[in-house]
Amino acid sequence: MSAPSTFKKEFLKKWVLGLQICGSSTKNMSFLERKKAIKLSADVAMAYAKDFKTCWSRALIANASKQDDNKILVRNILGSEFERLKKSSIGSKMCNKRVRSKKILKRSCTILRIRSTATRRVLASSIAKRLVKERTLVLKGLVPGGESMDEFSLLKETLDYIHSLRAQVDVMQRLAYASQLSNLQLMNTFANMKNDMRTMKFTFVTCVVGSFPTRIQARKLDQHTRGYVERSNLSGNELIIFE
């Protein structure tokens, strides 16, 4: 599917940018501070990659900006986008008031109908409705900005949010894997080789991890490059290096 992979690329670009901004502001961070910075930049990047077209992405930024120390980071990462978001958030608050009044009208009509025909069937369905209502409330707490949405929008936003979360998890796992490899000094070895042999070009291709669907994409090579494949023994992972 092209749409998820485009989103993943956008997310990765913005996340790397965010990480570099976080890194430049505080050089020596504690473990927990670094974790918070990584998570925050990942969430901001996820929302940014959506171009703030969805309600949850805007709400995510709004929630992140509530704390002062996060607000500075968010502003730095987003730049001018931050100001544009602030202005558009005023408009969305007006929509929420309209939604709430519609819900109240619907609820009062439902109560009138149930009281007039209190058969067992209606009671059973009302119990089912109550369950759905309760779980909808829980879902509203989980999806950013869900509190002020009607049921239909909430379901649409949830679908989109789950897709984005899955993409975020996928990209983070790939980066973790790549960092693991780099920490195993493999990259340093090849970097040394690169220094020794001046005419070589190194291109690293997409990493493959055991539990993910196998997908290897090779970058287009020009005629003068040769390639060799090395299979590493790290739980069936493959790293292809072209020189």
Next chain:
Amino acid sequence: MSSRRSRSRQSGVSSITDDQINDLVSKLHQLLPEIRDRRSDKVSSAKVLQETCNYIRSLHREVDDLSVRLSELLATTDISGDQAAIIRSLLM
């Protein structure tokens, strides 16, 4: 009279969006990992909503765990030149 009119309008509006809501619920149902393996003809909205909430919570937890793992792996959030090269290749 106005209440009757508004009630009939309400039922008219809700019958249209009911189908759309069911469509969305079935789409969510497709996304969820557990229900996908079993027979998927019975779609109970309450069950789908519950599984959705659990799934979102598990995804949040996974992001959190990955952040912890990454903060162990990355000595600084400033990405070095080598790591940037790897990441650029991941963009393919």
